Amino acid sequence: MEKIELIKPDDWHVHFRDNEILKAVVPETTRHFSRAIVMPNLTPPILTGNDAIEYKKRIENEIPKEDEFLPLMTLYLTENTNKDELKKSYENGLVFAAKLYPAGATTNSEAGVKDIQKIMPILETMSDIGMPLLIHGEVTNQEIDIFDREKKFIDTTLHFICTKLPDLKITVEHITTKEASLYVKEGNRNLVASITPHHLALNRNAIFVGGIKPHNYCLPILKREEHRKALLKVATNGNSKFFLGTDTAPHFISDKESACGCAGIFNATYCIPILAQIFDNENALPQLENFISKNGAKHYNLNINKEKITLIKSSQNLIFKKYLDVNEQKIKIFDPDFLVFWEVAE
Ligand SMILES: [Zn+2]
Numbered sequence: 001m002e003k004i005e006l007i008k009p010d011d012w013h014v015h016f017r018d019n020e021i022l023k024a025v026v027p028e029t030t031r032h033f034s035r036a037i038v039m040p041n042l043t044p045p046i047l048t049g050n051d052a053i054e055y056k057k058r059i060e061n062e063i064p065k066e067d068e069f070l071p072l073m074t075l076y077l078t079e080n081t082n083k084d085e086l087k088k089s090y091e092n093g094l095v096f097a098a099k100l101y102p103a104g105a106t107t108n109s110e111a112g113v114k115d116i117q118k119i120m121p122i123l124e125t126m127s128d129i130g131m132p133l134l135i136h137g138e139v140t141n142q143e144i145d146i147f148d149r150e151k152k153f154i155d156t157t158l159h160f161i162c163t164k165l166p167d168l169k170i171t172v173e174h175i176t177t178k179e180a181s182l183y184v185k186e187g188n189r190n191l192v193a194s195i196t197p198h199h200l201a202l203n204r205n206a207i208f209v210g211g212i213k214p215h216n217y218c219l220p221i222l223k224r225e226e227h228r229k230a231l232l233k234v235a236t237n238g239n240s241k242f243f244l245g246t247d248t249a250p251h252f253i254s255d256k257e258s259a260c261g262c263a264g265i266f267n268a269t270y271c272i273p274i275l276a277q278i279f280d281n282e283n284a285l286p287q288l289e290n291f292i293s294k295n296g297a298k299h300y301n302l303n304i305n306k307e308k309i310t311l312i313k314s315s316q317n318l319i320f321k322k323y324l325d326v327n328e329q330k331i332k333i334f335d336p337d338f339l340v341f342w343e344v345a346e
Helices: 019-030 049-060 083-091 116-129 146-164 178-186 197-201 225-236 271-281 285-299
Strands: 002-007 011-014 035-038 070-076 097-100 133-135 170-172 191-195 242-244 308-313 323-326 329-332 342-344
Touching: 002 285, 011 242, 019 049, 019 323, 019 329, 035 049, 049 070, 049 083, 083 116, 097 116, 116 146, 146 170, 146 178, 170 178, 178 191, 178 225, 191 225, 191 285, 197 225, 197 271, 225 285, 242 285, 271 285, 271 308, 271 342
Parallel strands: 011 035, 035 070, 070 097, 097 133, 133 170, 170 191, 191 242
Antiparallel strands: 002 308, 308 342, 323 329
16 A cells, blocks of 8 residues: 655636535535635526625535635736736635636637737736736637647737736646646746646547547547647646646536537546546655645745645445436546556545
8 A cells, every 4th residue: 555645626617516516516525625726608698796705605605614614816807807817816715716718619718818909908817916817728620620729819818918928927737738737937037837637647538439429528628648648748747837727617417419519527526536547556655745745836926734634545336426416317427447446644
């Protein structure tokens, strides 16, 4: 039996949704994580500081008594966001960051930004006050192939923002390509990226080979093996610009197994054991703590957590629970296509 102790991790990208799903998924995150950045793409989206505070209360109501957990709230940027109100919400501590969704990029992103020029004054304000910008980095033009949308976004939009506002704190979320890993690595000092466990675990074969696998469908979509390898490399080599953002995104099974299935993978439950296995397979366990517990906090100017977690590797592989029950419905829990021997000691 092998045992390692790590600083308790944070998740820098979480979808908690609302109502019954919120109630079911919050404990899955608070069990292993100290803090999380909570995404604002509800229907309707979180547009104001007040929306964020109300949502934060609903989340806090679902945190189990034994867990200490801090949700960090975000605003959903639109072309109509008022920059003075945004500034006030940030400076009063109601929100932690703002999220840029190109219109139509993913679940509930219809109200997102169509023309980046229209929000440049808002981004300038954010740069001035040090407020982090979180980006879903994909173009949404119908004529661009779905596998090229991240690269296209970097070439057109991200590079434009980074050139105009070199000091803006930007997280390119859930990167999926070697181009993104390279752009972030060599880019502005304040430009960083989050990476999900599923993009480290799987390539696009996992969606299409042996029949269509709707539970491996997410956005940005899984890419070729060479891209997965590039992500693995930056995640496991200790570069402080890359950190965990799980993008854990619950949908009911009935909405995933459908003629028009939803994008999103619910991975909160076994995220840490899966990552430990991935890092172990790469002989990179000593870098795991940087990736899950340190690099993100440093970028966001937050203290590193004081609490610790213990990971144990046994000779028996971990048996995954398949589903999370939500009343009469179920959410599929992410299970990668390999055995996991690590688990978190409770
Ligand atoms: Zn997301």
